[in-house]
Amino acid sequence: MQTFTLNEREVSVDVADDMPLLWVLRDELGLTGTKYGCDRALCGACTVLLEGAAVRSCMTPVSAVDGKNVTTIENVAADPVGRVVQDVWRRLDVVQCGYCQSGQIIATMALLRAKPRPTDADIDAAMDGNVCRCATYVRIRAAIHQAASALGVEGA
Amino acid sequence: MPLATQDTASASEAAVAVDRRAFLRLAGGLTLGFCLSGRAVRVRADEPFEPAARLFAPNAFVRIGPDNSVTVIAKYLEMGQGAFTGLATLLAEELDADWSQVRVEGAPADASRYANGDTGMQYTGGSNAMANAYQQMRRAGAVARALLVAAAAQLWHVPTGEIQVAGGVVAHAASKRSTKFGALTSAAAALPLPVEVKLKQPSQFKLIGNAGLRRKDSHAKTNGSALFTQDLKLPGMLVAVASHPARFGATLKHVDDTAARAIPGVVAVVPFAGGPGYFGGVAVLAHNTWVAKRARDALVIEWDETHATRTDSEQLRSRYRALAQQPGRIAVEAGDVAFMDTPGLQVLDATYEVPYLAHACMEPMNCLVQLTDSGVSIWNGEQSQTVDQRAIAELLAIKPEQVRITQLYAGGSFGRRASPKSDYVLEAVAIARQAATMGQRAPIKLVWMRTDDMRGGYYRPAFLHRIRAALDGAGLLVAWQQRIVGQSIRQGTAFDRGNQNGIDSTSIEGAAEPYVIANLRVELTTPDDVGVPVQGWRALGHTHTAFATECMLDELAIAAGRDPYQFRRDLLAGNPRHLAVLDLVADKAGWRQPLLPGAHGERRGRGIAVHASFGSFVAQVAEVSVTADGKLRVERVVCAVDCGIAINPDVVRAQMEGGIGYGLGAALHGAITLKDGVVEQSDFDDYAPLRMSEMPAIEVHTVPSQQPPSGVGDPGTPPLAPAVVNAIYHATGVRIRTLPIGERIPTNSPRVEPSDASDDPNH
Ligand code: FES
Numbered sequence: 001m002q003t004f005t006l007n008e009r010e011v012s013v014d015v016a017d018d019m020p021l022l023w024v025l026r027d028e029l030g031l032t033g034t035k036y037g038c039d040r041a042l043c044g045a046c047t048v049l050l051e052g053a054a055v056r057s058c059m060t061p062v063s064a065v066d067g068k069n070v071t072t073i074e075n076v077a078a079d080p081v082g083r084v085v086q087d088v089w090r091r092l093d094v095v096q097c098g099y100c101q102s103g104q105i106i107a108t109m110a111l112l113r114a115k116p117r118p119t120d121a122d123i124d125a126a127m128d129g130n131v132c133r134c135a136t137y138v139r140i141r142a143a144i145h146q147a148a149s150a151l152g153v154e155g156a
Numbered sequence: 157m158p159l160a161t162q163d164t165a166s167a168s169e170a171a172v173a174v175d176r177r178a179f180l181r182l183a184g185g186l187t188l189g190f191c192l193s194g195r196a197v198r199v200r201a202d203e204p205f206e207p208a209a210r211l212f213a214p215n216a217f218v219r220i221g222p223d224n225s226v227t228v229i230a231k232y233l234e235m236g237q238g239a240f241t242g243l244a245t246l247l248a249e250e251l252d253a254d255w256s257q258v259r260v261e262g263a264p265a266d267a268s269r270y271a272n273g274d275t276g277m278q279y280t281g282g283s284n285a286m287a288n289a290y291q292q293m294r295r296a297g298a299v300a301r302a303l304l305v306a307a308a309a310q311l312w313h314v315p316t317g318e319i320q321v322a323g324g325v326v327a328h329a330a331s332k333r334s335t336k337f338g339a340l341t342s343a344a345a346a347l348p349l350p351v352e353v354k355l356k357q358p359s360q361f362k363l364i365g366n367a368g369l370r371r372k373d374s375h376a377k378t379n380g381s382a383l384f385t386q387d388l389k390l391p392g393m394l395v396a397v398a399s400h401p402a403r404f405g406a407t408l409k410h411v412d413d414t415a416a417r418a419i420p421g422v423v424a425v426v427p428f429a430g431g432p433g434y435f436g437g438v439a440v441l442a443h444n445t446w447v448a449k450r451a452r453d454a455l456v457i458e459w460d461e462t463h464a465t466r467t468d469s470e471q472l473r474s475r476y477r478a479l480a481q482q483p484g485r486i487a488v489e490a491g492d493v494a495f496m497d498t499p500g501l502q503v504l505d506a507t508y509e510v511p512y513l514a515h516a517c518m519e520p521m522n523c524l525v526q527l528t529d530s531g532v533s534i535w536n537g538e539q540s541q542t543v544d545q546r547a548i549a550e551l552l553a554i555k556p557e558q559v560r561i562t563q564l565y566a567g568g569s570f571g572r573r574a575s576p577k578s579d580y581v582l583e584a585v586a587i588a589r590q591a592a593t594m595g596q597r598a599p600i601k602l603v604w605m606r607t608d609d610m611r612g613g614y615y616r617p618a619f620l621h622r623i624r625a626a627l628d629g630a631g632l633l634v635a636w637q638q639r640i641v642g643q644s645i646r647q648g649t650a651f652d653r654g655n656q657n658g659i660d661s662t663s664i665e666g667a668a669e670p671y672v673i674a675n676l677r678v679e680l681t682t683p684d685d686v687g688v689p690v691q692g693w694r695a696l697g698h699t700h701t702a703f704a705t706e707c708m709l710d711e712l713a714i715a716a717g718r719d720p721y722q723f724r725r726d727l728l729a730g731n732p733r734h735l736a737v738l739d740l741v742a743d744k745a746g747w748r749q750p751l752l753p754g755a756h757g758e759r760r761g762r763g764i765a766v767h768a769s770f771g772s773f774v775a776q777v778a779e780v781s782v783t784a785d786g787k788l789r790v791e792r793v794v795c796a797v798d799c800g801i802a803i804n805p806d807v808v809r810a811q812m813e814g815g816i817g818y819g820l821g822a823a824l825h826g827a828i829t830l831k832d833g834v835v836e837q838s839d840f841d842d843y844a845p846l847r848m849s850e851m852p853a854i855e856v857h858t859v860p861s862q863q864p865p866s867g868v869g870d871p872g873t874p875p876l877a878p879a880v881v882n883a884i885y886h887a888t889g890v891r892i893r894t895l896p897i898g899e900r901i902p903t904n905s906p907r908v909e910p911s912d913a914s915d916d917p918n919h
Pocket residue numbers: 035036037038039040041042043044045046047056057058059
């Protein structure tokens with residue numbers, strides 16, 4: 001039995017220790033906002049926050065989150081940074097097919113926590129692992145900059 | 157154990173993706189539920205979804221609820237290209253609806269109501285959704301509006317001519333009465349349909365052309381609630397992960413499933429036979445994807461490879477080169493290309509090659525199947541309803557109308573989900589059918605893992621173009637002969653009646669176009685024994701014809717000592733829309749001003765290309781830099797587009813951005829290669845997608861237009877590769893004729909000038 005905090009609520013699951021968090025979220029807990037995209041940690045579609053840092057849930061065994069805090073796309077609006085990021089994403093209509101966007105938004109939240117005013121180089125470094133086959137990168141970059149300024153103003 | 161989500165909007169957003177009414181119709185008296193984003197929605201089939209009397213549904217495209225909601229029924233799939241938003245814009249414009257009250261849901265499979273144009277078939281593709289829906293959706297909105305107006309007139313005892321509608325409010329100014337749509341739905345539903353409706357003039361548009369409208373799917377796609385096939389879970393559903401042969405055409409010989417069955421959670425192991433268009437294999441069924449995949453990986457299978465393909469990319473390339481030395485079938489002819497042999501002409505001879513490409517949609521292929529007593533129900537990011545209905549009906553020996561399809565969001569497609577042979581859909585049905593014979597009648601969702609998807613075939617075919625072209629003494633282009641070699645994406649499909657005299661128009665579309673060349677010939681050779689499954693890929697034939705044509709144009713301009721932009725201009729007389737985008741892009745990119753020099757040792761260059769596809773005209777200028785050690789960076793792409801009336805200007809911009817990025821990923825890295833019949837790529841490391849750090853700055857300029865709208869999903873991609881390759885030449889003198897470009901430009905190799913055909917032993 002693994003117990004962890006998921007989106008501010010405690011959950012327990014009775015699954016194999018090595019079951020990846022991605023499939024625990026999607027197939028056991030019914031939280032399907034976190035996506036599957038590749039077999040070797042190459043796409044970032046499955047990104048979630050673990051103790052505030054971005055991790056690939058496809059490579060994170062559920063045992064590694066025992067007793068820890070996990071945030072998924074379904075709960076970003078409850079987070080002050082997440083809410084701003086989500087708003088900007090909607091204002092700029094970043095999404096196309098949308099399949100990668102949960103991962104993009106979560107990765108952006110982690111980036112902005114670590115670097116409140118990221119440069120383009122910071123964005124490249126932080127976001128290169130998050131593939132968007134629709135190539136919405138121009139808007140993702142613009143949205144990150146806008147979210148950073150919005151948060152800067154709010155925080156000031 | 158579903159968790160409640162924090163976002164209360166998610167349940168209503170799910171309606172955007174799921175035709176719940178269709179769902180109910182399918183349910184056949186059972187109580188069904190589905191689970192999305194942790195929210196279990198339970199619906200009973202015997203309870204009407206909404207009280208019918210108060211719902212106003214004047215046609216197949218709109219329902220207006222007593223709660224003022226306007227639900228637009230989208231016959232085109234939303235796969236990222238913005239179809240839902242575009243269709244809603246058209247209908248809401250004529251309805252004068254409040255945009256915030258408009259929601260969209262996917263139409264069920266029913267070609268009698270939802271055919272694409274006059275094809276008689278329901279599908280999404282060829283960037284024609286807006287062109288085909290422009291009148292239909294506006295008319296549907298105008299009819300609904302007329303009925304609401306008539307209902308208000310009746311209620312208020314005033315003439316219809318005195319009633320105004322704006323922003324979802326119906327008003328009569330003189331009597332100061334007004335109401336929202338919801339209060340009129342019952343009355344409107346009882347009225348006869350108007351005989352005639354008048355559509356707005358473009359000058360009256362409020363929503364069409366409004367760059368401030370936001371997409372209808374942004375909300376659900378930013379909080380995890382948007383429902384993709386990957387996310388759908390029916391009660392009792394099993395996930396199927398299947399093992400496929402490494403070589404196309406191999407069949408199952410023997411499976412040892414001892415190790416697979418030993419994995420806890422495995423429900424069944426299902427060997428299934430292939431058929432036309434899909435390959436057999438062995439599927440593992442389990443309650444979760446992880447168990448199914450692990451067990452699939454533990455299967456020990458022997459394949460019968462008697463009829464398997466042994467195609468090898470290198471050998472295929474040599475074969476195509478040899479084929480290009482011989483005449484093909486003549487597809488286009490004007491004047492006489494023998495003119496090329498006139499002494500004194502400068503003849504260039506160049507061969508361009510492009511590889512197989514995977515679509516590599518972010519959501520790997522998947523399909524949910526439930527066999528029912530009355531037929532079969534399918535849930536899919538459905539792009540080709542009529543073809544899939546027919547194929548499934550044939551497989552199950554039922555009628556196409558017994559195949560019910562619910563269209564969900566697709567996590568990308570780029571053509572892949574419009575498989576003309578219904579490959580992955582048939583595989584899912586074949587597994588479900590086989591499972592049923594083994595007593596397992598649960599709904600089954602086939603899930604391809606990334607590697608299955610990458611190796612699953614149905615690629616953009618590899619193509620070779622050999623172009624010989626002649627300039628006269630004045631540097632004018634006087635002759636052009638283009639030999640094209642590659643597989644047909646239509647052969648053996650429902651679309652091959654489009655092939656005439658053995659010419660698949662999608663193999664040649666865009667070749668040499670639209671240049672005015674007195675002596676022109678395009679020839680096509682279509683090998684039909686390659687054994688690698690192929691299909692359309694974003695912009696179909698234009699992806700390779702634009703590359704070959706626009707690169708050769710550049711080579712000719714340089715050989716003639718002309719500016720590549722001016723050289724094109726001179727050949728585009730009589731093509732005002734091409735000229736307009738070409739001029740606009742040259743102007744915006746500062747074509748006439750020199751490029752700023754690069755950093756020390758870095759070379760910079762600029763390249764141009766123009767290409768029309770699917771009725772839209774696009775020109776692009778790419779700016780690149782190449783470091784001393786050959787590292788390429790595409791820094792900026794300026795794009796001009798003419799797609800007629802831009803229904804959603806911001807979606808147009810987004811599609812150009814995305815089309816450029818998708819094209820750039822393919823131009824830089826994209827190649828599926830086969831070694832002795834085995835696909836060498838498997839995931840995003842060896843089939844590298846474009847990543848954030850490689851994305852250029854992009855500027856999009858739209859030509860203002862009153863022409864009828866044309867599409868934007870495809871046309872942004874074709875000009876990109878030639879613009880980049882032409883820019884690389886400008887920067888370095890290296891002429892790239894084979895895609896992908898690869899990691900490094902061989903800048904230390906000598907400048908490659910176009911070969912003079914007089915040295916060509918094959919001439
Ligand atoms: S699914 Fe986890 S990185 Fe691709």
